[in-house]
Each structure stands twice: as C-alpha cells, then as structure tokens.
Amino acid sequence: MAAAISIRNVSRRFGETWALRPVDLEIAAGEFIALVGPSGCGKTTLLRIVADLQAPSTGEVRIGADTAAEARRKRLLGLVSQRPAVLPWKRAIDDVRFTQKIAGRVGFDPAKVLGEFGLAGHENKRARQLSGGMLQRVNIASAMAHDPSVLLMDEPFSALDEMKREEIGEWFDRELSLRPKTVLFVTHHIDEAVMLADRLLVFSPAPGRVLEVVSVPVPRPRDPSFRQDPRFVAITGHVRNLLMHRVPEGRAA
Numbered sequence: 001m002a003a004a005i006s007i008r009n010v011s012r013r014f015g016e017t018w019a020l021r022p023v024d025l026e027i028a029a030g031e032f033i034a035l036v037g038p039s040g041c042g043k044t045t046l047l048r049i050v051a052d053l054q055a056p057s058t059g060e061v062r063i064g065a066d067t068a069a070e071a072r073r074k075r076l077l078g079l080v081s082q083r084p085a086v087l088p089w090k091r092a093i094d095d096v097r098f099t100q101k102i103a104g105r106v107g108f109d110p111a112k113v114l115g116e117f118g119l120a121g122h123e124n125k126r127a128r129q130l131s132g133g134m135l136q137r138v139n140i141a142s143a144m145a146h147d148p149s150v151l152l153m154d155e156p157f158s159a160l161d162e163m164k165r166e167e168i169g170e171w172f173d174r175e176l177s178l179r180p181k182t183v184l185f186v187t188h189h190i191d192e193a194v195m196l197a198d199r200l201l202v203f204s205p206a207p208g209r210v211l212e213v214v215s216v217p218v219p220r221p222r223d224p225s226f227r228q229d230p231r232f233v234a235i236t237g238h239v240r241n242l243l244m245h246r247v248p249e250g251r252a253a
C-alpha cells in the first residue's frame with residue numbers, strides 16, 4: 001500500500017545556506033508525526049514543502065499517489081498555523097463555512113463539527129468574543145471541516161498557557177480517534193510531542209537534519225496519566241538528551 005505521505009530526499013537551501021538537509025520518511029495513513037528541534041532547524045520549511053507552499057531544492061513529496069501540488073489542488077490538506085487566522089469580527093460558523101467554500105467540499109456539517117469541538121452555543125459568536133483556546137479550536141475545526149486526509153500543523157497550541165495547552169492536546173487526541181487523519185505537527189514542546197505522536201522527528205540545530213526518528217509505541221488516544229508512565233519519562237528524557245547532544249547520534253531518518 002502506498003504511504004499516506006512520502007518524503008524522499010527532500011532538502012532546502014536558501015542561497016548558499018542550508019535550511020534543511022535531506023530528509024527521507026514514509027508516513028502511514030493515520031500516523032501522527034511530530035517535528036521537534038531548536039529554532040531555525042527547518043521544521044516549518046519541511047511543513048511548507050509538504051504543503052506545496054515552498055519548493056524543495058532536492059527531492060519530492062507524495063501525498064498518496066499525488067504530488068504535493070496535486071494534493072493542494074485537490075484540497076487533501078488542512079493547514080493550522082500558530083495563531084488563529086480568524087478575523088476578529090467573523091463568526092465561528094462562518095469561518096468553518098468559508099474554508100469549506102474555498103475547498104469546494106462540505107465534509108462535515110459546520111454546526112455539528114463545532115459542537116463536537118466543544119463549541120455548541122458559540123457558533124454565532126464573533127472571534128473577538130472567544131477565548132484563545134476556543135479560537136484555536138475554531139481554527140482546527142475550519143482546517144478539518146472539508147475532511148482533508150492530511151493535517152499540517154505549525155505549533156498550533158503555542159499561543160496557549162500550559163494548562164490550556166495540555167487540555168486542548170488531550171481533546172485533540174480524542175478528536176483524532178473519531179476522525180483519523182495523517183498529521184504532521186511542529187512543536188518545541190517535547191512533552192506535547194510524546195503525548196500526541198506515534199513518531200518524533202528530532203532535528204539538529206541549523207542546518208537542520210534529522211538526528212533520530214523516535215517511536216512512541218503506545219496506542220492513541222492516550223490517557224493523561226501517560227505523563228506519569230515510565231515509558232513517557234524514558235522517551236522524553238531520551239529526546240531531551242538528543243537535543244542537548246548528551247547521547248551519540250542514533251539512526252537517521
């Protein structure tokens with residue numbers, strides 16, 4: 001079976017400077033991949049290449065059998081950025097409808113999807129009347145409402161405080177079990193990555209290169225008590241050590 005996403009020898013240079021050294025990765029349908037690493041290591045660059053917002057200097061990306069450009073045209077991708085892109089005066093439900101209109105596809109009923117995202121009764125509120133956590137859920141609802149098979153998320157929870165961030169992470173994990181998607185998720189947060197992901201791509205500092213692909217062999221969705229699990233402690237510790245260069249390099253991607 002074809003991988004949901006194939007990243008083959010993908011690299012990016014800006015002039016003489018490498019932003020991203022070649023990456024190879026096959027991602028299965030429904031898999032959740034977290035990209036972690038220091039600032040400037042190329043995480044956003046890789047995400048933008050998969051989204052066909054940037055061309056690679058070498059290599060190619062396939063979304064199923066499609067090129068990244070074809071996948072973009074077919075609206076197979078949903079994009080979620082750091083800050084909600086909703087205009088302050090726009091109503092939540094109109095934001096969801098707008099992405100469906102652009103996609104030319106109504107995947108899910110907008111009110112139903114907002115309700116499932118814990119926003120029942122808030123559908124007609126304007127963005128400026130919603131809290132940061134609610135707004136980010138509107139943002140994710142909009143990205144998912146046309147039912148894309150792939151979600152590309154660039155530090156989606158970074159504007160939230162620690163508690164909200166954990167809460168929305170747990171909610172998102174459960175949500176994905178109802179509507180499975182293949183996810184590429186950029187984060188600086190090691191705990192968040194290990195809570196949510198099946199595999200972590202751990203990047204070196206610039207010029208970014210994959211130091212190791214770390215698996216989290218625990219079924220999702222995960223109970224919040226997984227944070228106290230010895231496996232969680234061991235994996236987060238290992239990733240921290242990798243990022244601090246305390247262990248010899250492992251297997252490259």
Ligand SMILES: Nc1ncnc2c1ncn2[C@@H]1O[C@H](COP(=O)(O)OP(=O)(O)OP(=O)(O)O)[C@@H](O)[C@H]1O
Nearest residue numbers: 014018019037038039040041042043044045046206
């Ligand atoms: N359009 C561009 N022109 C020149 N250099 C760029 C461009 N976009 C990114 N870079 C450089 O490429 C490198 C990787 O950037 P990228 O934004 O992918 O890193 P990142 O890991 O996502 O960082 P952060 O975690 O801070 O968002 C950086 O050194 C950045 O300065």
